[in-house]
Amino acid sequence: GNSDTGGSGGDDGTITLGFSQVGAESGWRTANTTSIKEAATEAGIDLKFDDAQQKQENQIKAIRNFIQQKVDVIAFSPVVESGWDTVLKEAKDAKIPVILTDRSVDSADKSLYKTFLGSDFVKEGRLAGEWLVQKEQSATGPVNIVELQGTTGSAPANDRKKGFAEAIAANPNLKIVASQSGDFTRAGGKQVMEQFLKANPKIDVLFAHNDDMGLGALEAITAAGKVPGKDITIITVDAVKDGMQALADGKFNFIAECSPLLGPQLMDLVKKVHAGESVPARIETQETTFTQEQAKEALPNRKY
Amino acid sequence: MTGSQPVLTMTGISKSFPGVRALDGVDFRLLPGEVHALMGENGAGKSTLIKVLTGVYRTDHGAVTLGGAEVSFSGPMQATAAGVSTVYQEVNLCTNLSVAENIFIGREPRRLGAVRWAEMRRRARALLARLDLDIDVNAQLGTYSLAVQQMVAIARAIDVEARVLVLDEPTSSLDAGEVAQLFRVMRQLRDDGLAILFVTHFLDQVYEIADRITVLRNGRLVGEYPTSELPQLGLVEKMIGKELRALERLDEQSRHDAAAPVEGAPLLDVRELGRRSAVARFDLTIHEGEVVGLAGLLGSGRTEVARLLFGADRADHGSVRVHGTPTSLRNPVAAIGHGIGFCSENRRAEGIVGELSVRENIILALQAARGWLRPVPRRRQDELVDRYVRALSIRPADPDIPVGNLSGGNQQKVLLARWLITEPRLLILDEPTRGIDIGAKTEIQRLVAQLSDGGMAVLFVSAELEEVLRLSHRIAVMRDREMVAQLTNDQSVDADRIMQTIAAGAGHEEVPS
């Protein structure tokens, strides 16, 4: 076929972007999708969207089909880090540039993709941990932490756990006494927290890998007759609207943001990559952390 | 059969099921080159003895020797390998496979491990020809009637290089011609030195083929007798355990002289009823209190007629009137609504619900007719079930055991009871006495006569011509899926006459209805 810039969309000058999303497994993910769709419309980019329903196989299939359709640029949020070399090589051979969003891949051959745009899960865990170390600096006795992990085996769960563990290693008083998977869901968070509360008489801190599990745990804590945010310090990741609300209400104590609003940045990159401009190999999204005060300020202008 | 060594001995065999002692110290022996009949009432333990022999059940006590060496089969596979070839009571074949496969599966002709399909079909055809059966060996077995399936099962068993051939009620669905053919083959095999164990409830067949007889009663051995030394009446007494003038009573029931009650409007009147590729269009009228017999050879379409009249299959042509009102028998529910009941010949596939208890099986049709919202009150259930368990002497008489645990004949009685309690106006009985012992058979025949005297109409289908002749007012004759004649059952009609009718095929004296 036509191997230059030529794509099916190239005929009329618009750029065609094939985007493979992980799925719609959380509110965060949906916000991410919405952001990308809106930004594409705004930037006049023809978006081919595919939902992989949390399956790597489906993403690989989608990328293959994008290659067949000769899109101009391919972007995707990998379900897992490894296993992309073969299909990315096919994309490279077809001279279609690839952009990774949200999560990176561990491919040794860095030429397989142009750039990575997204957040660093390890860093989010670390930020959460560092804040806790800061807060408990003066603690003399042991501080008991319980952790609500995301889906076992998923990248954010692994990385946030890792980052958090690294950070709290700074203070030997900080100790994770129980750690269970809440599957990133409210129901899961609640159910696990109920048992934590019964099994551990003294819980000082809860670290949840996302807001939803934290929100579920809130109910369990309240039902156990404790005051969230006071009796138990709650730290979460994501900063979705309900989470921010809880933070502003003083029920959470700290949130490390993981922003889903990658759309505009992604579209910029797509244009640059398509035009053949050089782009940095790694771009981290603008992310911040929120304390209760910051949340109160930020809440009115949050988009999701 | 002089002092030769038994090829098979079973000594002190006992087998208990939860709550039932099916076999209690039974001895049995089988000589090479003999046909040995195993006799007993329904539930006496015949099938259990056979299943113990072939390793389907594990014995509680007792020993089995085959060719002098003690054996203990862990299953039919081993038994077959050791030279015991068996046809079990219910047709145990795979209806989803072709006829040829059913005959040869497990010992298919192969080359380099690959099944030789063409060769298999050829041999199947040859084998069936030996039994005088001409069917498409490529067709699914399930498309054939139960009788054909029974023949296929027999074909499967006689093809094996075996020392012992076990036939558990192989003739229950067969008509006279097929039985004769089977007996020819059996004699041939016997003369080749094969030992044949044969179970049947037809006394005539026993006396025709068996060399010796072993009788079981209630799981115990009664004795072993040369056929020539045991007269029929003696055999019946040994089986039942008391003197009974069953056979005499049986003869009294003949309908030869009873005139058909043709007065009044017909109960069921069908015109030109038919179904493509099943049965040709036929007219049939049945009056209240009338017993109409349906005679014909294997595969002649009797079952198809019965099914059409019950709406089990849908007719694609013809009209139906019930009590003079035009209606249609779309499905069984519609037929039941008109007071028609149907007892299928294939009790295992279309009759009993094996997991459910005897009680539940008996009230099933009555309950279905009442609708699920109005359960039959427990007291009434007990009353009905009790009555029929006694009337048909269903054994064991415990209504709460799963019907699947009953012996074949007793299952058949349960099915009959199911329909009798619905008090239908027309009862279609397809081979109702299949596998039923002589005592119960008399009982059922008496019941049919009694019910028809009470005004119930009966369509009686049976492979046993005598039975049809004895019970029917009128006999419709089937041939090649066509109703070729309807005869009034008067003195002039006998088995020969019916066979002639079938052979001639054309309509003899059509009886105006």
Add this chain to the structure above:
Amino acid sequence: MTTLSLLAARTRSRLPRRHVPVLATLVLLLVLYGVGVSQYRAFSNIQVVFNVFIDNGFLLVVAVGMTFVILTGGIDLSVGSVVAMTAMVSAFLLREGLPAALVLIIALLIGPTLGFLMGCVIHFFDIQPFIVTLAGMFFARGMCTFISGSSIPITDGFWTRMSQQRIGNPSGNFVSISVLIAFAVVAVAAYTLAYTRLGRNVYAIGGNSQSALLMGLPVGRTRIAVYTISGLCAAIGGILLSFYTLSGAPLIGVGMELDVIAAVVIGGTVLTGGSGYVFGTVLGVLVLGVIQTLITFDGSLNSWWTKIVIGGLLFAFILLQRLIGIRYK
């Protein structure tokens, strides 16, 4: 002469009846493909068809194994997890530095072993296959996360070659080695079912296992064999998946068992056993693959509409299949 024509008429009328479900599926699949071609320009590209095979090679292999199990009237829920476990074990062992050949052997042994054990439990203790294989599913998935919580990349030369080798025109239309392996498995399975005793016993047991037992067939052995075969196919599928993704990931193939069962059933195999063909299973896998391709090509559906449309297409397909089946009955 008359007999001949009669015979011909009979074969003509009988042959399709048995094959109608499969033929109907084939026709509908072609219609589905035709819809794609008429809607999307790039769909007519032959590579699209090849990609369906490349992308579903492992699914096909696993579905072939499942066909055996379902034909006996059983079910094997463990396949998705066994696939993942095989890939995971391979990746782990390769990372530990074991030679590729040894890894391949070990990986190919685990699945059948687990299948064999499950078959034994099902047969000897008479426990429902559903529950036994569900436990097997938990076990295999548990092994995945037990081995590693995160995905393990594979860098081994052999694996990479198998993964990236293109057969055909490397810059034009090509298939992967996995596709050839999958075809080989299909061919062997079809032969086994049609021409070996094991295969015929499988059908017999599915038809009526009680009868099969009384007919003196090796019911226990066959039943254990089909779960072992299913385990083997899942293991091969796992290897193919590790070729496909060049990694082992603990969560891969979650819910794959449902896709596989769906493929088998869409291909005309009856869940109660006794009737169906491997070729039907191939069609079933292709149907799922083409539906997915159609949706990717469309590219305008959001996540939930994707699911609804998949369900809708599945419904339309099965309904038509069923209606054609009834018509020809």
Add this chain to the structure above:
Amino acid sequence: MSDPKAYRALTTHRLFWPVVVLVGMLAANTVYRPGFLSVQMRDGHLYGSLVDILRLSAPLILVALGMTLVIATGGIDLSVGSLCAISGAIACLYISRQPDQNSVGGVLTALALGLGVALVLGAWNGVLVAVIGIQPIIATLILMVAGRGLAQLITEGQILTINSGPYKAIGVGHLLTLPLAIFLALAAALLVAAVTRRTALGLIIESVGGNAQASRLAGIRSGRITFLVYVISAACAAVAGFMMTANVSSADGNAAGLWVELDAILAVVIGGTSLAGGRFSLGGTILGALLIQTLTTTVYAMNISPQTSLLFKAVVVIAVCLIQAPGFRARFTRRRAPAAGPTPVSEQPKEQVPA
């Protein structure tokens, strides 16, 4: 045992072994953490792990009840998880649109809406299976896939949070110091039991599942029965969906009821109902559901690492099956107690003729 007969009757009861496993699991928990069984009074209601197990198993019990009937007819319903999500989403969406989320009338309307839609979808399943004759697994798979999408369509992929006291009560409210949810599940169980066992419905379902062909010839309209059980299953799933969403006061189209169909089928099978259809046991199903929930809770309570928890579950599930399987126990006991010696020759008279 003092009374061997009573002992036998007890051990051969079909629910004996599941109960043993359940008790064993609770005992193991108590050994691990002595306070596990303790139940305290807190804020006027009972509080403790046992209460949690009861409350959390309520939705599973509901779904499994409906599933039992479906399975008894020889079918299977994979769509229950999606139906849970749909009914919950509809109810939450309706409530979230209300000016006053706490109005009881509004909540009741929401429940009626959710239930109504679920009934329609159940009828859809029923038609596919009973009228069109599609294999149940594939017929319900359609709704399993598409239903998830529908649920997400309703919530627009977001987690819909509501703040409604009356609705929340379905999930976490209390009655007589016990969770309301368990009363609801119990009521549903009693209702299903009454409908199936007080009428002839149960018998007819078992008959259809045991031998469909024979049932048809006995005059049972098996199509209607099949249709009905899918509708009942959908209704049960809908109520379970209300509970799941009320438990966390939010509807999550993606996660609500995810994989509950597998748990429900497992509960039914553990309860002794065969997947081939026929006899069913509602009591067994409830016990199975309790067992599964206890297993999940045990994983959390014993803090078994998430990486190994599935292995743990696998071991327990297989243990439950083995211990329940007569085949397994028979082998086990036979090996220990070899068959009794030969019996004395029976004394009944025998006639024998020379051969």
